Amino acid sequence: MSRKVTIKDIARELNTTISTVSRALNDSPLISIQTKALVKKKAAEMGYRPNSIARQLRDGRSRTLGLLVPRINRAFFANVIHGVESIAKQQGYQLLICQSNDSVEEEEEAIKTLREQKVAGIIVSRASDAIHDDFYQEILDDGIPLVMFDRVAKSLNVNQVINANEKGSYLAVKHLIQQGYQKILHFGGPLSINVYQERYAGYVKALAEAHIPLDESLVFRTVLTQEEGQKCMKQILGRALSFDAIAAASDFSALGAYLELEKTGLSIPEQVGLVGFANESFTELIGMSSVEQYSVDMGMTSAKLLLEEIEGREKDAPQMHRQMVIVPKLVVRRSSQKGNERG
Amino acid sequence: MSRKVTIKDIARELNTTISTVSRALNDSPLISIQTKALVKKKAAEMGYRPNSIARQLRDGRSRTLGLLVPRINRAFFANVIHGVESIAKQQGYQLLICQSNDSVEEEEEAIKTLREQKVAGIIVSRASDAIHDDFYQEILDDGIPLVMFDRVAKSLNVNQVINANEKGSYLAVKHLIQQGYQKILHFGGPLSINVYQERYAGYVKALAEAHIPLDESLVFRTVLTQEEGQKCMKQILGRALSFDAIAAASDFSALGAYLELEKTGLSIPEQVGLVGFANESFTELIGMSSVEQYSVDMGMTSAKLLLEEIEGREKDAPQMHRQMVIVPKLVVRRSSQKGNERG
DNA sequence: CTATTTTTTGCAAACGTTTGCAAAAAATAT
DNA sequence: ATATTTTTTGCAAACGTTTGCAAAAAATAG
DSSP: OOOOOHHHHHHHHHHHHHHHHHHHHHHOOSSOOOHHHHHHEEEHHTTTTOOOHHHHHHOOOOOOOEESSSOOOSHHHHHHHHHHHHHHHHHHHHEEEEEEEEEEHHHHHHHHHHHHOOOOOEEEEOTTTOOOOOHHHHHHHHHHEEEESSSSSSTTOOOEEEEOOHHHHHHHHHHHHHHTOOSSEEOOOOOTTTTHHHHHHEEEEEEHHTOOOOGGGGESSSSSSSSHHHHHHHHHHHTTTTSSSEESHHHHHHHHHHHHHHTTOOTTTTTTTOSBBBOHHHHHHHTEEEEOOHHHHHHHHHHHHHHHHHHHHHHTTOOOOEEEEEOEEEEHHHHHHHOOOOO | OOOOOHHHHHHHTSOOOHHHHHHTTTTTTTTTTHHHHHHHHHHHHHHOOOHHHHHHTTTTTOOOEEESSHHHHHHHHHHHHHHHHHHHTTOOOEEEEEOOOOOOOOOOHHHHHHHHHHEEEEEOOOOOTTTOOOHHHHHHHHHHOOOSSOOOOSSSOOOOEEHHHHHHHHHHHHHHEEEEOOEEEOOOOOOOOOOHHHHHHHHHHHHHTTTTOGGGEEEEEESSHHHHHHHHHHHHHHOOOSSSSSSSHHHHHHHHHHHHHHHHHOOOTTTTEEESSBHHHHHHHHOOBEEEOHHHHHHHHHHHHHHHHHHHHTTTTOOOOOEEOOEEEEOOOGGGGGSSSOO
16 A cells, blocks of 8 residues: 655655755765665665656656647558657657647647646647637747647748658659659649648649649549548549549548549559559558658657757757758559650 | 746736635635636736646646557557547546557556656556566556556456457458368467467367367467568468468458468469458458457547546545457458358 | 624645755865 | 864755635625
């Protein structure tokens, strides 16, 4: 029944004071080696465990990072979390994780909680329906270290870790064109989110470069999930729209399209070329070309950035806003190889 | 520059005391409606945010749950986390998440941290190389609510949420036999882990039931990852061991086998039947039969169990150890359908 | 208008640490 | 031996809350 042992208990037991015990346990040079040994021995014996709540209260800082993502169980975010965790642990930080379920309300709520928990800093990727920014501005004003990744608020002057989404998308579409595809559909997301806006831009750019006129009727917004992808594909096939490839802003919508095409009996890549985005692990299995985002690295980079910022604040170094751009890589697989490419 | 506003600041501003402010903000019936309104208005105005660190210190309990998994970015665990989060949030709890990277040392370290953070309770799934239990016994002795899921320590008298692994494995192997497969390999894991021990038991049981003698040379231990699965398959094919099906304890090892078989030109399911375990999302894509584990539900159930335990402690209700067993479901797909089954 | 009850407020302790400063003990110098 | 320096210990405050108890203010009763 060794209920909570505190340094007070140790002090009493040893006929000394809490200051001595505290210092001894923290290896303060003020304490003689003998007392240190004595105290430590007793502490172990009594099963003492430091109370970090008390410690945090006492000296302001909390060694806990807040991490907010739309959904924990999506491979991309799970990988980012994994990356963040590895760096955080290494530096002695804990992780408080919340999910917004892609809702701004929950996002704001989560931020509030994180702030009340007095986390040392926050890493966040925004909800897909995110519109207002005010609560982030507040964070910045209050001087709380913040890093946004992937889905960021561009209008905000804040540290961010992002993908060169436009480039990735551009590479994908260019590749399709080089393979001989001409009428390329775009399955995109809401333009209010930087990520989708940029991927769309890459699509536009690649077309322009190849002097293929942009046809807005080939562009579909908010086709992000597998279900949406499949449904959208079905509708398109229904109304006999002419096309020969799809550049999707999400692997999942690409997967939906893939399945529907297979069902309909259209052959990939002969009749329809396909490129997704994110290089989810399933893409390899079905031979789908995609764009690698280096999600684990994105997490690690975000964590490093945040920790640097935190350390910086502590020794109040000059403030700065950093932006890290991760360059994505096109992974070519069967789904987009018609075979016209030279080389 | 509204640095940390505390109730003290509000009190000063309002010419009253912190007790009044505290009570007002907490809607204590001791406070008149007018003062409440006044205080709340001022608090909002000053941008006050409660400091839950202080609150936690003051009244012992912490409204944070500790969650420890081998790896965050494995679909199964990511789903469990997702499930836990949804329940926790709903009840006003935060989540402190750690990963052990399947190492006992890191596991023990994480438990230590979680305890120092004074979490209200802990949910854990054990590392794959886990052997000793002592630090869990300590948790129990110290009266910290604990729930183990999936990979549990059976020897410990503790709340647990597990799969009927034996049943799941039994169903899988029985199904293979019914399909006409006879020489069934087993790709398993270390018997020190309940999960693999049970899946092996299911394999044994199904064979016995069908009067097929158990041949230990068909059983391979520690074949859990994709790489291991592929390597193992390769070796087996190399030495021309006679077999016609594989019952894997992991989807990943099954995947490895799948790829190697494909490479070698052996046809699935005609020449080799295949069943995995976990129903990872990729299994559907490649038509691999598997066993559904209901991972999100497992997380939700674990969280509920833990929260019940926590609430129970608070009103010291009689103690009890609960065990929830989730019944898995065999999902039959192409990879195991030779087509001999009647019906 | 005083005495009593009820409502509202304030005082002070507690939660478990860390740490500046003063005090005591030990070591060194005279 | 005493004076001085150095090493080691102890006292007490602080971090931001909540809450039992006493005190004050307001409302009601006599």
